[in-house]
Amino acid sequence: MINNMLGQTVRIEAADPKHDGDKTTSKYALTVEDLNAWYGNLMVIQNISMGIGAQRITALIGPSGCGKSTFIRCLNRMHEVSEGGRVTGRVFMDGQDIYAPQVDPVSIRRRIGMVFQRASVFPTMSIFGNVASGISLTRFWSRRRDLKDVVERSLRKAALWEEVKDKLDQPGASLSGGQQQRLCIARAIAIEPEIILMDEPCSALDPISTLRIEELMLELKKDYTVVIVTHNMQQAARVSAWTGFMLLGQLIEYAPTKEVFTVPKDKRTEDYITGRFG
């Protein structure tokens, strides 16, 4: 349905956002322009431009090493944290380039949350402490009473509340793998970001946990813009509205998911989704 709602015009803009006169348009949560990224001297992202629609799920697919993880790490300024990581180009959020020199990367990461491949629960903290960490570790002092509501709301949104409400003080690492990943999602939601980036969030999970996370993503897109990197093409087809196919650091094709999977424009996309390589 969303595909139809957004229609053809969006696609043209998305392919060439420079010609899009109004960058602050509410249609895009993020507008990427001429993004390049390096590890040391190795160029891993080449000249990517795309618009990421607000309040929908955008999927990035492609073979291992195509740069899709690096690319979403560029969207919340996490790439520059890696050793040798360097980025050029512009990423606009509400008309503001997040790579402008006066922008504090920490403030960008509070608006653009991230969930990693491996659930990175803080082992020294309780379940409660994990969810509250994004708030308690940015304030000078916070009382548990004040955090309680946020923690409950975030855990409910992450569909984990019912399972953990009686053991909030147990260590976060005591949960199962799928629960830990949902705990990480709850932790990311707790700081109330506008965009959530997910880097292969299900690749370490069993099918049932994967299903739960996918249901959760569909729920989350009502309030948030979600960008997901996935190896799993079925997953991209199931959850996303738009899909980008990446190869060797370039964005080969970016279109409504249905089109990418049924009538791909590029031969390489077709080869990949039909399983001829990758």
Next chain:
Amino acid sequence: MNELNGYFRRKQFSRLMLVLCGIATAVVILVLIFILGYTLVNGISYLSLDFITQPSKPVGEVGGGMRDDIYGTFILVGLASIIALPVGLMAGIFLAEFAGPKAASAIRFAADILAGVPSIIVGVFAYAILVRPMHTYSALSAGVALAIIMIPVVARTAEESLRLVPNSQREAALALGISRWRITLGVIVPGAVTGIVTGIMLAVARIAGETAPLIFTALGSAFGVQGLAEPIGALPLQIYRYALSPYSDWQQQAWAAAFLLIILVLGINISVRLVSSRRQK
């Protein structure tokens, strides 16, 4: 036939080497048992409540203990810790979390050299920069000397423990929009705390038995603990002094003090074991 002979010879050789390794291991353990047993046998007769609650007495008088020297050892270890813990821990945090790879390896190299400096040279150094200008031996100068020995040990063990915290923790915290220093204090250090505590306790055990630097700095005191700017006694110093004295009464006391010192260091080592085994659970 030849092949079989070769096999037989190799098997014999293997057996011989295994026996040699076994003997070497036995020597290691026996030395420890011998030291513990010898100090126990020689020291136990003099060890009593009086020994740790009474001040020392002049030659010829019966009795007397090492109360002031035990107290002195604790003061010196405390002084050294007050200086070395903040410096060592902050250096370790800088090395593990903030230094670039080149700077880190240079600093690490320097810290390892400092850790390898013979303790008597540290004592001479403290003598030159503190005892001479102050015109007196002092607890303070001894504390500084011990701190110099302690700093690289604390810094390196803290660094190693911090490095054991997986990078994914740092990334996850960064992605939550938490600043670097809050991540370090709120996520990384708590994750490494058992390793850091272990390192601190091993460093304390090491300096508690140091003697050479104290000869140049603490000197020893016949009048108990008088203040930080005055000479002070310490267990290892008193062992050195009493063991070399010609009086059999003092020699007995040296044995008792040696036993006490071993128990102290052993106690610290055993607590380290308890702390680090609890981490594994």
